Amino acid sequence: MALVEIRSLTKQFRKGDEIITPLNDVDLDIEQGDFVSLMGASGSGKSTLLNALAGIDPPTSGSITVRGTDITRLSRSRLADWRAANIGYIFQMHNLIPVLTAYENVELPLLLLPFSAAERHKRVLVALEAVSLLDRVNHYPRQLSGGQEQRVGIARAIVANPTIIVGDEPTGDLDAVTTEQILDLVQRLNSELGMTLLLVTHDPKVAALAPRQLRLEQGKLIEKGREVSIVGSDPHERSA
Amino acid sequence: MFRFAPYVFKSLWRHRGRTLLTVTGSAVALFVFCFVTAVQQGLERLTKDKQAERTLITFQENRFCPASSKLPEDYARTVAKLPGVKGVVPIKVFTNNCRASLDVVVFHGLPTDQLQSARDLTLLTGSWTEYAAKTDGAIVGQAVANRRRLKVGQKFTLGEVTVSVVGTCRSAVPAEDNFIFTHLDFLQRARGKNSVGTVTQLEVQLADNADADALASQIDAAFHSGPVATTTRSKGVFQRDTLADLAELIGLAHWLGYACVGLVLALVATTTVMAVQDRLKEHAVLQTLGLRPLRIFRLVLAESMLQSATGGALGIGIGMILLAWGGFSVGAEGVTIAFQPSLDMLVTGGAVSLVVGVLAGIVPGWQAARAEIVTALRQA
Ligand SMILES: Nc1ncnc2c1ncn2[C@@H]1O[C@H](COP(=O)(O)OP(=O)(O)OP(=O)(O)O)[C@@H](O)[C@H]1O
């Protein structure tokens, strides 16, 4: 059984009497430790898919099973608890809380989990060290550069050691050099820490970093190098 | 919950201008609320307390201002003989102002040997022996003493009456803190020869089993055909009748109290609605991180309650301190209402600001909690 099993996922929006179907009967498996990139034209439904997986945008139909739990069946509060424990979300615009310091921003997700103060402290420092920001612990977001803010955002996403890290164009707002740094960081999260990643991007170069590359076209997922419509990595093939 | 306290405080601090205005607004409203409550409680004390029910006041018929009521002093002896009467205190009342006023000074002249038994006074300064020894000696209630800055050894003049202050006192009845107690015969003489032998009113203390109404009619009947006819009422009714005009105004002030509550509610609710609208996206981010909708709701509620409660605490605190030190009172025709802080006021005021804080946060809190995460995240 894959870490994430998405089955017959459909999402429709109604605009007047026009119905938009950005996700039409989509299937996808993601394994533990996978690094998946997701491309597609603007408006193709990339964010919609990512948000459904992140548990913040309920689909119209279909199921999303993560470690045996179908999250489409959870109540709003249960789903919130599930996100706290399982999802690390890297936003395009970092979305740090402006009144909190870098340290406090990174600590936020841990406040929702049963960690002691000492444990929280340790984890926050580890996460900030991973993004090389130990010297900015007490800085507020407005005192940080765009790239630094995004690194704090990444530290916040990884601090609770979530099941999956999702990023919706995490480099979309950054210049070339900073993008380079962030991508390097993201890659190490996968290769060194074994974290499972799903990255939405417009940039083919960014997408190329990922071992698994997906495209959304007309509501359907296509995986590079495979023709089958059910896109799942074969565990036998992988272990071989 | 407390893990998010720094976030709540820092969010309020980020908009400290707005927060300060809201807190100040609630403080002013609760301050006014305290004063309105104090006036009402003062009036209620006058008309509803136990002592006021078991005491009758005999006044000249159809007279209201103490200056115009002139009863022969020997009426006291006649009344004292009636069954059911425990004691009679003839009192001469002299006041600077018969109309409603905020700075009423009221002299009460009581027979020297009856002052201590008829009134529950605690001396704050001075001595009773000094009082007994000085013909023009006066024991000054603490509220007047504070307001007029009177100290033992000073002379105090009001109209044609000049007294020597020999003591200041606190009374068990707050309204009496606005009185100046003197010897009866001194006050009678001070007001010109024609008031010797007359008093303003008789204070009749009832025996435990006496029927107040029956006794009141009995007293009035006894003097019906005498030189001066009387009207006898319980002290509570007497005070209420005397203050009838003021009481009506005070009844109106009651609505002012409600208006204050409404004002705080509107103010805190406005601020909270603005705070929530400013932070739709921030709340969506918090939800994405895994905060439950209920938690968002509680965070918003905490913000509105903090502002309302801080303002309330300030307003009530300042109000109560002023009431305690200011010795404020309002009076008419020799009867005064003392404004005093009370535990009741503290509890009611505190409860009002907490409840208002909760009410003000409910709708915006609910909006914040129910907002669709994805839609809110899309906002710039
Ligand atoms: N709340 C909504 N109501 C109606 N239509 C919506 C809503 N949200 C998204 N859509 C539509 O769904 C489609 C997919 O949107 P989505 O944001 O997933 O696209 P995307 O691939 O992320 O695009 P981009 O690359 O521009 O971010 C779009 O056509 C969009 O207009």
Ligand SMILES: [Mg+2]
């Ligand atoms: Mg998108």
